[in-house]
Amino acid sequence: MQLQLRQPAKKLIVAALLCLSAAYLTLSTAQFLAAHSAGVADAPHLRRAVWLDPGNAEYRYRMGRYELLAQQSPQTALPWLESATTLNPHRARYWIDLAIARESLGDTASEKQALQHALSADPRTPDIAWQAANLYLAQGSADDAMREYGVVLKNDPYLTLPAINTCWKIRPDIDFLLDKVVPSSTDEVFLDFLVSRNEPAAAAKVWGRMFSSQQPVDRGHLFDYMRHLIAHRDVSQAALVWQQAASLSGLAAYQGSPENLLVNGDFSLEILNGGFDWMHHKVRGVNLALDPNETHSSSRSLRIVFDGPGIEDAGIRQLVPVEPGTSYEFSGFYKAQEMDGAGGPQLAVQDLYHETPFFMSEELRDADFWKKTGGRFTTGPDTHLLVVRIARVPAGSPIRGKLWIDGLKLVCSEDLPVSAKKETP
Numbered sequence: 001m002q003l004q005l006r007q008p009a010k011k012l013i014v015a016a017l018l019c020l021s022a023a024y025l026t027l028s029t030a031q032f033l034a035a036h037s038a039g040v041a042d043a044p045h046l047r048r049a050v051w052l053d054p055g056n057a058e059y060r061y062r063m064g065r066y067e068l069l070a071q072q073s074p075q076t077a078l079p080w081l082e083s084a085t086t087l088n089p090h091r092a093r094y095w096i097d098l099a100i101a102r103e104s105l106g107d108t109a110s111e112k113q114a115l116q117h118a119l120s121a122d123p124r125t126p127d128i129a130w131q132a133a134n135l136y137l138a139q140g141s142a143d144d145a146m147r148e149y150g151v152v153l154k155n156d157p158y159l160t161l162p163a164i165n166t167c168w169k170i171r172p173d174i175d176f177l178l179d180k181v182v183p184s185s186t187d188e189v190f191l192d193f194l195v196s197r198n199e200p201a202a203a204a205k206v207w208g209r210m211f212s213s214q215q216p217v218d219r220g221h222l223f224d225y226m227r228h229l230i231a232h233r234d235v236s237q238a239a240l241v242w243q244q245a246a247s248l249s250g251l252a253a254y255q256g257s258p259e260n261l262l263v264n265g266d267f268s269l270e271i272l273n274g275g276f277d278w279m280h281h282k283v284r285g286v287n288l289a290l291d292p293n294e295t296h297s298s299s300r301s302l303r304i305v306f307d308g309p310g311i312e313d314a315g316i317r318q319l320v321p322v323e324p325g326t327s328y329e330f331s332g333f334y335k336a337q338e339m340d341g342a343g344g345p346q347l348a349v350q351d352l353y354h355e356t357p358f359f360m361s362e363e364l365r366d367a368d369f370w371k372k373t374g375g376r377f378t379t380g381p382d383t384h385l386l387v388v389r390i391a392r393v394p395a396g397s398p399i400r401g402k403l404w405i406d407g408l409k410l411v412c413s414e415d416l417p418v419s420a421k422k423e424t425p
Helices: 007-038 043-052 057-070 074-087 092-104 108-121 126-139 142-155 157-170 174-181 184-196 200-213 219-231 235-248 418-422
Strands: 286-291 301-308 313-321 327-340 344-351 357-360 367-378 385-393 399-412
Touching (some): 043 057, 057 074, 074 092, 157 174, 157 184, 174 200, 184 200, 184 219, 219 235, 235 313, 327 344, 357 367, 357 385
Antiparallel strands (some): 286 301, 313 385, 327 367
């Protein structure tokens, strides 16, 4: 059975549909024009956007933000921001700017309420936490600020350093910061910061947490820390850090042992240029390379080509932690070709800090076969760190030629068997 509408009913339905369409078109047009006006950041356009779409919280927020920042008028901005938070209380940035306006007007109680609303709406976004922390800090609420800086440190690597810097200024208490504020994920940055601030005790505690958690450590951060420790003569901590870095930085192969305190003495490993491995720098008139064609103890040796005046050092060295007042034996092998010039290069072992020479080899020249050199010495009463290097003697005089070094070894004589002690190097 079909129902048929009478003519008046049809007209009424059509009229209603037309009205609804017109209303929808008007609303859509108003929203379109409002969005267009809101895209222009000046007062007339923003006011027009609010007038066209009065229920849109975003436009009221933009108007309030314009008054707050562009016009520097928190009093004028306040009603706009309050109406925005009323229409949409779930946008944390609305509450943050409302808190800023209230802070500018000295309304601390209302500012705290706005901050609480902001953090309730968005407790984890680092930008919101950063702004809230700074506002809390301006209020003098250090504990609240620290809590929010902790949120920043957990979620935003770009704000890590400024957050750490601010936290350290507020409360330079390493135990509190490690326990309550700074997460282990930012320990490398925290370590670098403390090194730059010359805070050795605090840096040691950060390193201790890094080792305890067995988190991987980038070698660049490790080498920076090692340089800091060595520069401040904290050899015991440097030795401990290097030992612990075996598991944290993949340096198990770069550890000294009783059989050889030198690291990579046969140059079979990649040269790290840091820590307690070989370190090198460019010296004019000297060329360093690893040579797989001339070998003695491993698959390659260190080749040094000299060609120039003014040379005092070959530009490669290694630091070795030792005990004071202890006997050691140093040895190594070398080849030399086409050496020309007064004197020659020599293997040197000396105290890094006092520059006391303990061993100087013969001149490394006139050897077209692998020749052994070495000797025994006793460290001084204050010697904790040796440097092994290749010196030019006499320093500064012209020299030309090629030198190969391999099989370098340093052992504690007191650990050697009696038969080995009786041998003449």
